[in-house]
Amino acid sequence: MPANHSHLDLLEANAYVRKASESFFWQCTTRTVQESKLFPVNPYIALSYFNAWYRWPELLRKIDAAMPAEEIGDRARQVGSYVSTITAGLIPQFYLGGRQILLDMGMLKPTDAIDDILSVLDFGRRLNLSYHRSHAHVIPSDAGHRAQVHTERQTQVLEADALGVTPGDKLHTAFGRFMATASAYGFLSHCECRLSFNNHGPYMTKGGHEMLVRDMLDLAECDYPWMDGVASEIEHNNLTVVVIMKDTHFNIVDDWGSFEATPAYDNDNLVAVGVYTSDHLSDGYIPVHMDSAEELADYLDDLREKMTDATAGMWKMMAGWSRDQMIDAGLLVYSGVTKDLAHFAGVYEQTDWFEVDEQCQRFKPLMNDEYGGMLIAETVGLLSMSSQNHSEHHMTKFTDARGEMWTGVPYSILADDEWTSGVGPIGPGSTSLPTKSALWTTTRGKLTQEENNRLAREFKPAGWDLRHYDDDWWLKNHPGDPRADDLYKVAQASSAVLRDRGSTLLEDDVQQARAAAGR
Amino acid sequence: MTDTVAAGGVTPYPDKWARPSGTPIVEAYHTAIRKIVAERLAASGRTWEEAVQDKSLQLTREDFEKVEAELLSTGYRFQMSAVVSLQEEPDKYAAPAERADSGAQDSDEQGRPIVGTGDNVFKARADVEGTARFVSDVERVMEMLTEGVPEGTIAVIDDSGGTLTAPILGDFAAVICMGGTVRSHLGILTREYSVPCLMAAELDGLSEGDAIVVEYSKPAADAYADAATAKAQRARIIKLS
Numbered sequence: 001m002p003a004n005h006s007h008l009d010l011l012e013a014n015a016y017v018r019k020a021s022e023s024f025f026w027q028c029t030t031r032t033v034q035e036s037k038l039f040p041v042n043p044y045i046a047l048s049y050f051n052a053w054y055r056w057p058e059l060l061r062k063i064d065a066a067m068p069a070e071e072i073g074d075r076a077r078q079v080g081s082y083v084s085t086i087t088a089g090l091i092p093q094f095y096l097g098g099r100q101i102l103l104d105m106g107m108l109k110p111t112d113a114i115d116d117i118l119s120v121l122d123f124g125r126r127l128n129l130s131y132h133r134s135h136a137h138v139i140p141s142d143a144g145h146r147a148q149v150h151t152e153r154q155t156q157v158l159e160a161d162a163l164g165v166t167p168g169d170k171l172h173t174a175f176g177r178f179m180a181t182a183s184a185y186g187f188l189s190h191c192e193c194r195l196s197f198n199n200h201g202p203y204m205t206k207g208g209h210e211m212l213v214r215d216m217l218d219l220a221e222c223d224y225p226w227m228d229g230v231a232s233e234i235e236h237n238n239l240t241v242v243v244i245m246k247d248t249h250f251n252i253v254d255d256w257g258s259f260e261a262t263p264a265y266d267n268d269n270l271v272a273v274g275v276y277t278s279d280h281l282s283d284g285y286i287p288v289h290m291d292s293a294e295e296l297a298d299y300l301d302d303l304r305e306k307m308t309d310a311t312a313g314m315w316k317m318m319a320g321w322s323r324d325q326m327i328d329a330g331l332l333v334y335s336g337v338t339k340d341l342a343h344f345a346g347v348y349e350q351t352d353w354f355e356v357d358e359q360c361q362r363f364k365p366l367m368n369d370e371y372g373g374m375l376i377a378e379t380v381g382l383l384s385m386s387s388q389n390h391s392e393h394h395m396t397k398f399t400d401a402r403g404e405m406w407t408g409v410p411y412s413i414l415a416d417d418e419w420t421s422g423v424g425p426i427g428p429g430s431t432s433l434p435t436k437s438a439l440w441t442t443t444r445g446k447l448t449q450e451e452n453n454r455l456a457r458e459f460k461p462a463g464w465d466l467r468h469y470d471d472d473w474w475l476k477n478h479p480g481d482p483r484a485d486d487l488y489k490v491a492q493a494s495s496a497v498l499r500d501r502g503s504t505l506l507e508d509d510v511q512q513a514r515a516a517a518g519r
Numbered sequence: 520m521t522d523t524v525a526a527g528g529v530t531p532y533p534d535k536w537a538r539p540s541g542t543p544i545v546e547a548y549h550t551a552i553r554k555i556v557a558e559r560l561a562a563s564g565r566t567w568e569e570a571v572q573d574k575s576l577q578l579t580r581e582d583f584e585k586v587e588a589e590l591l592s593t594g595y596r597f598q599m600s601a602v603v604s605l606q607e608e609p610d611k612y613a614a615p616a617e618r619a620d621s622g623a624q625d626s627d628e629q630g631r632p633i634v635g636t637g638d639n640v641f642k643a644r645a646d647v648e649g650t651a652r653f654v655s656d657v658e659r660v661m662e663m664l665t666e667g668v669p670e671g672t673i674a675v676i677d678d679s680g681g682t683l684t685a686p687i688l689g690d691f692a693a694v695i696c697m698g699g700t701v702r703s704h705l706g707i708l709t710r711e712y713s714v715p716c717l718m719a720a721e722l723d724g725l726s727e728g729d730a731i732v733v734e735y736s737k738p739a740a741d742a743y744a745d746a747a748t749a750k751a752q753r754a755r756i757i758k759l760s
Contacts, residue, residue, distance in 0.1 A: 365580060371545065385549070
C-alpha cells in the first residue's frame with residue numbers, strides 16, 4: 001500500500017536530508033574529531049544517535065502538538081536559549097545518524113520508519129526556517145556561514161546598550177577572564193561538547209565594527225542532574241554576551257554556532273560588551289548588571305570565582321564517575337539537544353530526556369573506545385560505511401567520493417513498495433546517574449518542573465500578536481507605523497539607552513543616544 | 520543480484536554497491552551483526568516488515584556481547600581513548616603506546632635537540648621556557664588541583680579535549696597537545712585563557728621534567744594551509760637540558 005505522503009513531501013524531505021549531510025560533513029571535518037581522556041566521547045555520541053532515533057519521533061510529536069515548531073522558532077530567536085542555531089540544526093543530524101548506523105548494521109531498511117522520519121524532518125525544517133526567519137535561510141551555511149538571527153529592533157538595542165571598553169581597563173580585563181572560565185566550565189558541564197555555546201551574527205555596527213551575539217547556556221541548576229548542588233551559586237542559567245569588535249571580520253558563523261574571524265579573534269580588539277539573561281519564560285533579553293562598566297566588571301569577577309569553584313567541584317565529581325555514568329551523561333547531553341523545545345512548549349518531563357532508552361542501552365557492549373571512535377569517524381567524516389556507498393558514477397560534494405552521509409527516503413513507498421511506519425511508543429528507560437533533585441533556575445526564579453511547564457504554557461510574549469510585522473522587509477516601508485513602534489518598544493523596554501524611542505531610529509541616532517548615555 | 524558475500528558477508532537484503540567499511544573494527548562488528556539479522560530473519564519465516572517490528576526478533580544486549588566476545592577471542596585488543604575505559608576493563612584494551620624517542624633528533628641553530636613540533640594556536644608575545652610535565656590522567660590533574668600547578672609548567676597533554684584539565688588549564692605556563700587541531704576544544708580554551716598552545720604536536724625524545732623552550736611567538740597556524748605550508752609553519756620544541 002502506498003505511504004500516506006506526497007511526492008512533494010519526499011522531494012522536500014530528501015533535499016533536507018542532503019542539505020543536512022553536507023552541512024554536517026563540513027562541520028565535522030573542519031571542527032575536528034572530538035576526544036577526551038576523561039570522557040569516552042565517541043562511544044557516547046554513537047549511543048546518543050540511537051537514543052534520538054528511538055525517542056525523538058514521539059517526543060517531537062508531543063512538543064509539536066503543544067506548540068508548533070515554527071512558533072517555538074519565532075519565540076526562540078528573541079532570546080538566548082538552548083533552542084539555537086546548533087541545537088535546531090542538529091535535529092536531522094543526530095536522528096539520521098541513528099538511522100544510518102542501524103542501516104549499516106542491517107537492522108533497518110531505507111523504507112523503514114517512514115512516518116517517523118518524515119515527521120522529524122518536517123519538524124526540524126519548520127523550526128530552522130522559523131528560527132532563521134530574519135535572514136531567510138534554513139541554516140547558516142546557506143548564507144555562506146552567517147546567521148543574522150535578529151531584526152533591527154533587537155540589534156539596535158544590543159549595540160546601543162553595550163558598555164565601551166579599552167584594553168586593560170577593569171571591564172575589559174574582567175570580561176576576558178570571565179569568558180575563559182565560562183568556556184572551560186561549559187565544556188565540562190556538557191561532558192566535552194560545545195553545546196553550551198552558540199554564536200550568531202555578525203551584525204554591522206558603527207565604523208565598520210562587527211557585533212557578535214554569544215550565548216552561554218545551561219550554566220546553573222538546570223535539566224542536567226549533575227549540576228544540582230555544584231552549580232547552586234550560579235545565578236543565571238543562560239547568559240547572552242554581546243561583543244562589538246574593531247578590525248575583526250567574523251567571516252564564519254557556522255551551523256554549529258561556532259565562529260572564525262579574520263584576523264583571529266583578539267580581546268584587544270574588543271570595543272564594547274553587553275551581558276543579558278533570558279530563557280523560554282522571559283520577554284526578550286534582561287540586562288545583567290549593565291548600569292555601569294564598574295558594576296558589570298565586579299559582577300563578572302564574582303561570577304568567575306563562583307564558576308571556578310563550580311568547575312573544580314564538578315570535575316572532582318565527574319572524575320569519580322564510572323565509565324557508564326560518563327557515557328550516560330554525555331549521551332543524554334547529546335540526545336537532549338532538543339530538550340528545550342519541550343520547555344518552550346510547557347511539556348518538559350525529566351524522564352523523557354534524561355533516561356537512556358532500553359533499545360539504546362542494548363548497544364552498550366559494542367561501545368568500546370575504538371569502535372565508538374571509528375564508527376563516528378566513518379559515519380560523519382570518512383563516509384566509508386557500506387550503507388553510505390553510492391554508484392560508481394557518484395561524486396559527492398566536497399570530496400568527489402562515492403559516500404553520502406545520510407541515506408534518503410526511497411520514492412518507491414509512493415508506489416507499491418513495502419514500508420514500515422515507525423519505532424512505536426517510547427519504551428522504558430534507565431540511567432546510572434543520580435536523579436535530579438534541585439529546582440530549575442529560570443528568569444522567573446527557581447521552579448519545580450510543574451511550575452516551569454505551567455508558566456510556559458501560560459506565557460505570551462509582549463508583541464506576540466504583532467510577530468508577523470517583525471521583519472525588516474515590512475519595517476523598511478513602515479517606519480513610525482504604530483505597529484512597528486509597538487514592536488520596537490518591546491525590544492527597547494529594558495534598554496538603558498533606547499527605551500521607548502520607537503522604530504524610526506537610524507545608526508546616527510543610536511550613536512547619539514549612546515554618547516548621551518556615556519556608553 | 521550482486522554477490523554481497525564478497526563485501527560485507529551475509530546480509531539481510533541485497534546491496535548493489537556494498538563495500539567493506541573503512542576501518543577493520545566497524546567492518547568486523549557490522550558484518551557480524553548483519554549475519555545475525557539475516558539468520559534470524561530467515562529462521563522467522565516472516566517478511567522483513569513483519570520481522571523488523573517484532574520485538575521478539577530484535578537483537579539483544581546478549582547478541583552484542585557475543586559480537587564483542589568473538590572479536591576479543593581472536594586476540595584483538597581495543598585502542599583506548601578515555602582513561603576510565605582502560606582502568607575498568609584492562610583486559611579488553613591494548614597497552615598505551617610508549618613515548619617516541621628515535622635517538623636521532625635534529626638540532627636547532629645552537630645545536631640543541633629539537634624534541635617536537637606542533638601547530639601554534641595563536642602568536643604569543645614571546646617564546647616560553649619551562650618544564651615539560653605530562654598531564655595524562657585524572658590522578659595527575661587531581662594532584663595539581665590539590666597542591667597547585669608548579670611554576671613554569673608546560674603541560675604535555677595527550678588529547679585535544681578541554682575536560683581533563685578544565686580546573687587547572689589557566690594555571691599552565693603553556694600547553695603542548697599531542698592531538699587535535701588548532702580548532703579543537705583545547706585550542707579554543709587555551710586561546711580564551713591566553714595560554715600559549717601547540718596542537719597536533721609530534722614528539723621525539725621529550726621526557727617528564729625536561730627543560731624546554733617552545734616557539735610560541737611564531738605566527739598562528741593556518742588551519743586551511745596545504746600540507747607543505749602546514750609543515751613549514753610548525754613551531755619547534757627545543758630541549759634545553
